[in-house]
Amino acid sequence: IKDGGLLPDANGTDPTPPGQTEGSKWQKPRLTRKSLMKCCLVKWIIASTTQQGPDSCDNDLELSMVRHQPEGLDQLQAQTQFTRKELQSLYRGFKNECPSGLVDEETFKTIYSQFFPQGDATTYAHFLFNAFDIDRSGSIRFEDFVIGLSVLLRGSVTEKLRWAFNLYDINKDGYVTKEEMMAIMTSIYDMMGRYTLPNVRDDSPSEHVDRFFQKMDRNRDGVVTIDEFIETCQKDENIMASMQLFENVI
Numbered sequence: 001i002k003d004g005g006l007l008p009d010a011n012g013t014d015p016t017p018p019g020q021t022e023g024s025k026w027q028k029p030r031l032t033r034k035s036l037m038k039c040c041l042v043k044w045i046i047a048s049t050t051q052q053g054p055d056s057c058d059n060d061l062e063l064s065m066v067r068h069q070p071e072g073l074d075q076l077q078a079q080t081q082f083t084r085k086e087l088q089s090l091y092r093g094f095k096n097e098c099p100s101g102l103v104d105e106e107t108f109k110t111i112y113s114q115f116f117p118q119g120d121a122t123t124y125a126h127f128l129f130n131a132f133d134i135d136r137s138g139s140i141r142f143e144d145f146v147i148g149l150s151v152l153l154r155g156s157v158t159e160k161l162r163w164a165f166n167l168y169d170i171n172k173d174g175y176v177t178k179e180e181m182m183a184i185m186t187s188i189y190d191m192m193g194r195y196t197l198p199n200v201r202d203d204s205p206s207e208h209v210d211r212f213f214q215k216m217d218r219n220r221d222g223v224v225t226i227d228e229f230i231e232t233c234q235k236d237e238n239i240m241a242s243m244q245l246f247e248n249v250i
Contacts, residue, residue, distance in 0.1 A: 045093030119193030
C-alpha cells in the first residue's frame with residue numbers, strides 16, 4: 001500500500017523505498033497519492049469511477065435501490081481516516097462495480113488476477129476476502145470495505161498489525177498456527193510469481209515462516225497470540241520490514 005516493502009508492486013519495480021539504503025532502519029513511509037494508488041483495491045475502485053464519469057450526487061452517499069444500503073457518510077467519516085470527498089469517490093466506484101451494494105469473493109479473485117497476472121492469486125484473494133468479511137456472511141458491505149481499507153492505508157502500526165494477525169488467523173479462533181502462517185505466505189508467493197524478490201525458491205515461504213514463528217511463539221506452545229504477534233513485530237526491525245510485503249499486495 002505504502003511506498004516500500006520487500007516485494008515489488010504489480011509491475012515488478014524495485015521495492016527499495018527512495019532514500020532508504022539496504023539494511024537501514026525501517027521508517028514509516030509518508031502516505032502520498034502515488035502510494036495510495038499502489039493499493040489494488042483503490043485502483044480497482046478509481047478505475048471504475050473514471051469509467052463511470054462524474055456523479056451528480058456529491059453531497060452524500062446515494063441510497064439507490066440496492067440490496068444493502070450503506071451507513072451515512074458522516075458516520076463513515078468518523079469511523080475512518082478518509083475525507084468526505086474520498087469516501088464519495090470510493091462509494092461511486094464501489095456502487096458501479098457492485099450494484100447490489102455487496103462484494104463477493106469471486107470479485108476479489110477477479111481483481112487480484114488482473115493485477116497479478118504473472119501468478120495465481122486465487123488462494124490469496126480467498127484469504128484476503130475472509131479478512132474483510134468480518135461477520136462471515138460471504139459478502140462484504142461498503143462499510144466493512146472502507147473501514148478495512150482505512151486501517152491498511154492510514155491506520156497506526158498497531159492497527160495494521162492487528163489486521164495482519166486477523167489475516168493470518170484463517171479459522172478466526174484467536175490464534176495463529178505455523179500452518180496458517182505458511183498458507184498465507186505461500187499464497188502471496190504464488191500470486192507474486194516471478195516478481196517476488198528475492199527470486200522465489202521452493203523453500204522460501206518455509207524459511208520465512210520458520211524464522212518468524214520461532215520469534216513470535218515466545219512461550220513455545222505451538223500457537224501465536226495477538227499479543228505475541230504485535231509485541232514481536234514491533235520489537236524486531238526485520239519483521240517490521242518484512243511485514244511491508246502486505247503493503248504491495250492489498
